Amino acid sequence: MAKPFSRKGSLQIAEIANGLIDPILAKRAGINTLLLASWDEIAGEQFADCSRPERIRWPRQDGPDETGGGFTPGLLTIACEGARALFLMHQEAELISRVNSFFGFRAISQIKIIQKAVHVPERKPSARPLDAREKKRLDEMLAEVEDPRLREALERLGTGVLGRKPRRQG
Numbered sequence: 001m002a003k004p005f006s007r008k009g010s011l012q013i014a015e016i017a018n019g020l021i022d023p024i025l026a027k028r029a030g031i032n033t034l035l036l037a038s039w040d041e042i043a044g045e046q047f048a049d050c051s052r053p054e055r056i057r058w059p060r061q062d063g064p065d066e067t068g069g070g071f072t073p074g075l076l077t078i079a080c081e082g083a084r085a086l087f088l089m090h091q092e093a094e095l096i097s098r099v100n101s102f103f104g105f106r107a108i109s110q111i112k113i114i115q116k117a118v119h120v121p122e123r124k125p126s127a128r129p130l131d132a133r134e135k136k137r138l139d140e141m142l143a144e145v146e147d148p149r150l151r152e153a154l155e156r157l158g159t160g161v162l163g164r165k166p167r168r169q170g
Helices: 013-028 033-037 039-043 084-090 092-103 132-141 148-164
Strands: 051-057 074-080 108-115
Touching: 033 039, 033 051, 039 051, 039 092, 074 084, 074 092, 084 092, 084 108, 092 108, 132 148
Parallel strands: 074 108
Antiparallel strands: 051 074
């Protein structure tokens, strides 16, 4: 294994994070951050944006078998969005080949595809700035609030609510 890049005793944050995350991922899901980071190239353009590896389940081994092997390829579980899971199923053999090429040995023999959302929904756009009339209306609503911290919190809330509504014409 290559030694992590260091400059006079310092390590890159990515190396430290991967060192912390990889053992947990390996124990819980059987995968590592390198597989997750390389998934776009492994899955290809067609499936990179709609799928991600969830876990690799390795069969339990009691010891070496009669052939002297001892290793049995695992089952890769992939999350895929919507109807594209069907198309991914048709590419199963190619995907197994790509994953095994990534590992450099026959690590995977089967793929299990589960349909679920892969992307986290995008955040809503931020509120637009209030015009003078809206600002004046908000100030009038908050005129009787005496506590400065409460007034500030209500002003932020009001700005967010009014800023999400489309501007009135006229």
